[in-house]
Amino acid sequence: MTTPLLDVRGLSIALPPGADRPLAVDNLTFTLNPDEILCVVGESGSGKSMTAHAMMGLLPAPHVRVAGGSLLFKGKDVLAMPEAEQRSLRGGRIAMVFQEPMTALNPLMRVGRQIGESLREHTDLPAPARRARVVELLAQVGLPNPAELAEAYPFRLSGGQRQRVMIAMALACQPDILIADEPTTALDVTTQKQILDLIRSIQAERHMGMMFITHDFGVVAEIAHRVAVMRHGKLVEYGAASDVLNRPQHPYTRQLIASVPHYIEHRDDHAKTGAPLLVADKVRKVFNVGGGLFKKSKQVVAGDDLSLTIHPGETVGLVGESGSGKSTLGRSIVGLIKPDSGRILFEGTDLLALDRKGFRPYRRAVQMVFQDPYASLNPRHRVGDIVAQGPVAFGEDRNRALARARELLAMVGLDGSAADRFPHEFSGGQRQRIGIARALAMEPKLLVADEPVSALDVSVQGQVLDLLDDIRRRLNLAMLFITHDLRVAAQVCDTIAVMRRGKIVEMGTAREVFTHPRDTYTRSLLDAIPGKAWHIPVDLQQAPAGAH
Amino acid sequence: MMNSDFWRAFARNKGAVLGLVILIAIVVLAAFASVFFPGDPWEMATAPFQPPLSEDALLGSDMLGRDIASGIAHGARVSLLIGLTSTAAALAIGVTLGALAGFHGGKVDDAIMRFTELFQTIPNFVLAVVLVAIFTPSLTTIVLAIAIVSWPPLARLARAEFLSLRSREFVQAAITTGQSNSTIILRQILPNSLSPIIVSASLMVATAILLESSLSFLGLGDPNAMSWGYMIGAARTVIRQAWWMSVFPGLAIVLTVLALNLVGEGLNDALNPKLARSRG
Numbered sequence: 001m002t003t004p005l006l007d008v009r010g011l012s013i014a015l016p017p018g019a020d021r022p023l024a025v026d027n028l029t030f031t032l033n034p035d036e037i038l039c040v041v042g043e044s045g046s047g048k049s050m051t052a053h054a055m056m057g058l059l060p061a062p063h064v065r066v067a068g069g070s071l072l073f074k075g076k077d078v079l080a081m082p083e084a085e086q087r088s089l090r091g092g093r094i095a096m097v098f099q100e101p102m103t104a105l106n107p108l109m110r111v112g113r114q115i116g117e118s119l120r121e122h123t124d125l126p127a128p129a130r131r132a133r134v135v136e137l138l139a140q141v142g143l144p145n146p147a148e149l150a151e152a153y154p155f156r157l158s159g160g161q162r163q164r165v166m167i168a169m170a171l172a173c174q175p176d177i178l179i180a181d182e183p184t185t186a187l188d189v190t191t192q193k194q195i196l197d198l199i200r201s202i203q204a205e206r207h208m209g210m211m212f213i214t215h216d217f218g219v220v221a222e223i224a225h226r227v228a229v230m231r232h233g234k235l236v237e238y239g240a241a242s243d244v245l246n247r248p249q250h251p252y253t254r255q256l257i258a259s260v261p262h263y264i265e266h267r268d269d270h271a272k273t274g275a276p277l278l279v280a281d282k283v284r285k286v287f288n289v290g291g292g293l294f295k296k297s298k299q300v301v302a303g304d305d306l307s308l309t310i311h312p313g314e315t316v317g318l319v320g321e322s323g324s325g326k327s328t329l330g331r332s333i334v335g336l337i338k339p340d341s342g343r344i345l346f347e348g349t350d351l352l353a354l355d356r357k358g359f360r361p362y363r364r365a366v367q368m369v370f371q372d373p374y375a376s377l378n379p380r381h382r383v384g385d386i387v388a389q390g391p392v393a394f395g396e397d398r399n400r401a402l403a404r405a406r407e408l409l410a411m412v413g414l415d416g417s418a419a420d421r422f423p424h425e426f427s428g429g430q431r432q433r434i435g436i437a438r439a440l441a442m443e444p445k446l447l448v449a450d451e452p453v454s455a456l457d458v459s460v461q462g463q464v465l466d467l468l469d470d471i472r473r474r475l476n477l478a479m480l481f482i483t484h485d486l487r488v489a490a491q492v493c494d495t496i497a498v499m500r501r502g503k504i505v506e507m508g509t510a511r512e513v514f515t516h517p518r519d520t521y522t523r524s525l526l527d528a529i530p531g532k533a534w535h536i537p538v539d540l541q542q543a544p545a546g547a548h
Numbered sequence: 549m550m551n552s553d554f555w556r557a558f559a560r561n562k563g564a565v566l567g568l569v570i571l572i573a574i575v576v577l578a579a580f581a582s583v584f585f586p587g588d589p590w591e592m593a594t595a596p597f598q599p600p601l602s603e604d605a606l607l608g609s610d611m612l613g614r615d616i617a618s619g620i621a622h623g624a625r626v627s628l629l630i631g632l633t634s635t636a637a638a639l640a641i642g643v644t645l646g647a648l649a650g651f652h653g654g655k656v657d658d659a660i661m662r663f664t665e666l667f668q669t670i671p672n673f674v675l676a677v678v679l680v681a682i683f684t685p686s687l688t689t690i691v692l693a694i695a696i697v698s699w700p701p702l703a704r705l706a707r708a709e710f711l712s713l714r715s716r717e718f719v720q721a722a723i724t725t726g727q728s729n730s731t732i733i734l735r736q737i738l739p740n741s742l743s744p745i746i747v748s749a750s751l752m753v754a755t756a757i758l759l760e761s762s763l764s765f766l767g768l769g770d771p772n773a774m775s776w777g778y779m780i781g782a783a784r785t786v787i788r789q790a791w792w793m794s795v796f797p798g799l800a801i802v803l804t805v806l807a808l809n810l811v812g813e814g815l816n817d818a819l820n821p822k823l824a825r826s827r828g
Contacts, residue, residue, distance in 0.1 A: 372717055
């Protein structure tokens with residue numbers, strides 16, 4: 001047995017007094033071997049990033065500090081080293097890739113210089129050799145025209161390209177350990193796949209030890225050799241990837257794996273009945289970006305020739321990557337955006353032809369659930385008021401509306417006292433339930449849900465999806481479900497429409513789209529789903545929706 | 549908003565507490581001016597040119613024998629009254645225009661902001677002097693003049709807050725649940741944009757007091773109301789012989805403005821959610 005590259009023994013990290021728990025990381029012990037990818041999995045607040053930050057000396061001193069234990073790098077305790085030695089280790093022997101490629105690069109510095117910085121810091125290469133090395137690194141991470149790109153500023157690069165630059169920067173000094181903190185979470189699924197492929201091949205080539213932090217078991221299945229599952233700062237399960245993924249032992253791991261969204265094979269096709277509830281017909285929206293008194297604005301086509309039909313009781317999934325125009329269509333339907341042309345027919349009436357007053361009655365019928373549960377509730381209003389405000393605006397008696405709000409809050413699984421509290425007293429998942437109750441208070445026929453679970457942790461995601469599914473079944477609601485995550489769409493949608501660059505490229509039943517995709521883009525999206533080769537253990541698969 | 553958390557955060561800033569204490573002292577002085585110093589401050593109370601600590605004039609008397617201490621106490625009324633009312637008037641104009649511009653955007657925004665810029669291009673004090681000179685000096689015209697020259701920054705601030713809050717999801721949710729524009733502006737956005745507005749309003753009271761003093765110094769104050777600026781203006785010719793005539797009213801202005809600034813800073817700390825979180 002080789003000595004581990006990194007040996008974490010009994011590591012504890014203390015949070016400042018008054019935090020929700022005394023220790024962010026509690027007596028954590030694990031090892032990282034050379035030539036291995038260790039995935040550290042956990043939900044937000046599990047302490048997984050804190051662990052990485054402790055290694056890199058990034059803990060927000062003086063509030064958060066290491067309270068005990070040791071971090072051995074090749075047998076030497078990093079925490080006991082003098083400051084200068086720690087610094088040369090970081091960036092030199094241990095490198096890190098961050099989650100947010102948009103903010104991790106200095107916007108005022110050319111890409112090449114930023115990579116060159118750590119070479120200048122940690123090696124004695126002369127300037128021309130450094131420049132050559134930078135270009136070589138950029139080529140290694142698969143960027144086109146590396147020599148030209150080294151002279152570019154970060155704003156010219158896409159998210160995926162920036163993440164490649166971050167990886168090149170981390171690789172600059174040939175580190176023994178690469179720590180990646182959710183490096184693909186902010187990226188689109190097809191980009192995520194490319195970055196994961198890149199990370200895997202670089203790791204294999206250089207035999208590095210890699211600590212990969214993620215919340216997504218799909219990603220784990222894609223790259224991990226070993227897995228450590230963390231919860232509330234404690235290690236709950238630790239073992240070889242194949243064991244943890246296929247035979248999870250700890251109840252929490254089982255719960256996490258069970259809540260990974262997945263396509264349900266035996267879901268019944270939706271039987272379309274009656275006249276369509278909503279028909280979007282050749283909707284087109286162009287945004288004018290920039291421009292001013294003396295400057296012509298740039299036109300961005302957000303939606304072009306979008307057509308879509310939703311029947312009563314049907315859930316239509318609108319799937320696409322960022323910038324594909326999926327939210328534009330959703331917002332046009334609820335009347336937050338006015339399209340430039342086309343028709344949106346609701347029960348036969350063209351909503352776009354109506355003026356403000358004429359549109360008002362239809363507001364009740366079409367409601368929206370928003371993406372960010374932290375931004376979608378007014379922080380200064382009580383929850384009961386938030387839910388009751390809509391009906392009150394439509395002339396309902398305030399006390400009746402408040403009583404109804406309590407019923408609805410109970411229906412979405414919150415207890416009665418919730419109505420008297422303020423939004424900040426609730427967790428993300430609970431807030432999203434409040435958002436759903438607010439939409440239901442209007443007694444809508446169509447619910448537009450714009451990425452309703454993308455800001456939530458996996459286990460909470462599952463609960464909210466179940467709630468949405470349950471409610472639309474009970475109330476026979478039609479739903480337009482907008483998401484970037486095909487797995488989520490697969491779990492709740494009857495029909496799926498795939499969008500790309502402002503166009504719907506494919507629309508069909510969930511079964512068709514998943515098993516026989518016609519469009520090449522749909523195929524590439526399906527292909528990019530992380531962990532598609534891995535099947536969730538049968539005993540943890542969810543009951544097919546529709547079997548209620 | 550005015551709960552115990554707020555006070556705890558406010559009390560953490562020692563300067564702010566000091567400012568609040570000074571401010572309360574000044575308010576008490578103004579409120580009970582006629583109790584402490586009965587009689588008209590314009591009346592001759594003792595011999596002219598009495599230095600401070602004289603028998604019947606604690607802070608001395610001016611060239612007409614009027615009691616300086618009495619003038620300061622009565623002047624506090626005018627200063628505070630003008631500071632508060634003109635700020636209130638400026639808030640009414642600025643927040644209304646800023647809210648409309650930020651909420652509606654587009655052409656309404658363009659029109660209102662061009663109008664605002666019109667006022668911003670004219671130097672504040674010059675405009676105030678012109679306005680008071682045209683409308684003849686009185687408390688009302690001074691308040692109006694100060695309000696008219698000081699609303700533009702408030703309008704810009706309110707507009708910025710409304711612009712950013714307008715695109716927030718809870719406002720969009722209010723739109724989709726059919727709430728009217730006025731409900732959205734007054735109930736959804738305004739309460740969330742108040743913190744920075746309160747902070748700059750508290751600082752604006754200080755600026756208004758300075759403006760009023762400057763106007764009075766130039767002889768454009770209300771001729772019937774004793775004011776600190778007037779006292780300094782009148783005493784400037786004899787400053788070498790009788791320093792106390794201008795120094796004490798000057799100190800009163802400095803203390804008041806300093807106290808208001810300290811309080812404003814404390815409010816900023818207490819109302820700023822980012823600082824509040826890091827205190828954890």
